Structures are given as C-alpha cells and as structure tokens.
Amino acid sequence: MHRVRFIARAVLKTQGHTVEVQMLDISLKGALVDLPADVTTPSLESRVVLDLVLGGDIELVATGRVVRVAPPHRLGLLWESMDVDTATHLHRLLVLNLGGEEAFEADLDAMLAAQADD
Numbered sequence: 001m002h003r004v005r006f007i008a009r010a011v012l013k014t015q016g017h018t019v020e021v022q023m024l025d026i027s028l029k030g031a032l033v034d035l036p037a038d039v040t041t042p043s044l045e046s047r048v049v050l051d052l053v054l055g056g057d058i059e060l061v062a063t064g065r066v067v068r069v070a071p072p073h074r075l076g077l078l079w080e081s082m083d084v085d086t087a088t089h090l091h092r093l094l095v096l097n098l099g100g101e102e103a104f105e106a107d108l109d110a111m112l113a114a115q116a117d118d
Contacts (some may be wrong), residue, residue: 003027004097010052011077014042023052026072028094030064035073042066048077054093060086 003025012021012033017040021033031050035041042048045065052060061082068076082090093103 002094002098003032004094004105006031006097008052008054010050013049014046014050019052021075022061023095026090028079028090030067030076030078033075033077035075037073037096039073041069041073042075050077052066054089058089060089060093062090 004027006023006026008023010021010023010033012019012035013111019036019037024032024034033050044067047063047065049061049063054060062079063081064077064079066075067078068074070076095103095115
C-alpha cells in the first residue's frame with residue numbers, strides 16, 4: 001500500500017473534542033497525523049472524523065478509528081467510511097501523487113484482496 005507524503009493542516013474530531021492536526025501522509029486506507037502537544041491523545045480504536053480542506057470547495061471528510069499511537073503525539077488512522085465526493089477527491093489526490101492510475105489500481109486491488117481474505 002502506497003503512502004503519499006502529504007503535509008497539510010486538517011481538523012480531527014474525537015469524542016467531544018475538535019483539534020487542528022498536522023497531516024503527514026495519506027493513503028487509500030488511512031492517514032498519519034500529529035496532534036498538538038497540549039492535546040490528550042485518543043486511545044486505540046477511538047472513533048474519529050478527519051476533515052481536510054484541499055482548497056476552494058474541495059473537502060475530504062472521512063470517518064475512521066485510531067489504529068496506531070506513537071510518541072510523542074502521532075496517530076495512525078484507518079478509514080472506515082467516506083462519502084462519494086471524498087472518495088473521488090482522495091482518488092484524484094493519490095493518482096496525482098503516485099504518478100499515475102496504475103499504482104492506485106494496484107493499491108485498490110491489494111486492499112480488496114485483503115478484505116476478501118477477512
């Protein structure tokens with residue numbers, strides 16, 4: 001699974017909290033973000049919503065859960081759902097940053113095969 005280095009500000013919503021985070025990378029399966037130092041780190045399996053504005057009226061909003069917590073304030077997120085517009089924008093972002101449709105399709109095939117095995 002390819003991870004695309006993607007440095008951007010985003011908003012992370014957890015149970016009762018909304019905080020601006022620093023995105024580090026993004027993939028078809030999830031994202032890696034840094035929390036501000038003064039924010040309590042959510043626990044593993046916490047449900048989250050990540051809101052990333054790419055510019056203009058392009059916005060990625062995906063729900064997921066925390067699957068990795070690394071010191072000092074880094075979270076690995078796994079997507080669980082997103083609307084069609086978000087999926088379309090994520091597809092475009094990944095294709096552009098991976099250098100073409102072939103790499104994206106390979107990731108999609110790998111993800112679907114892994115789900116079929118579950």
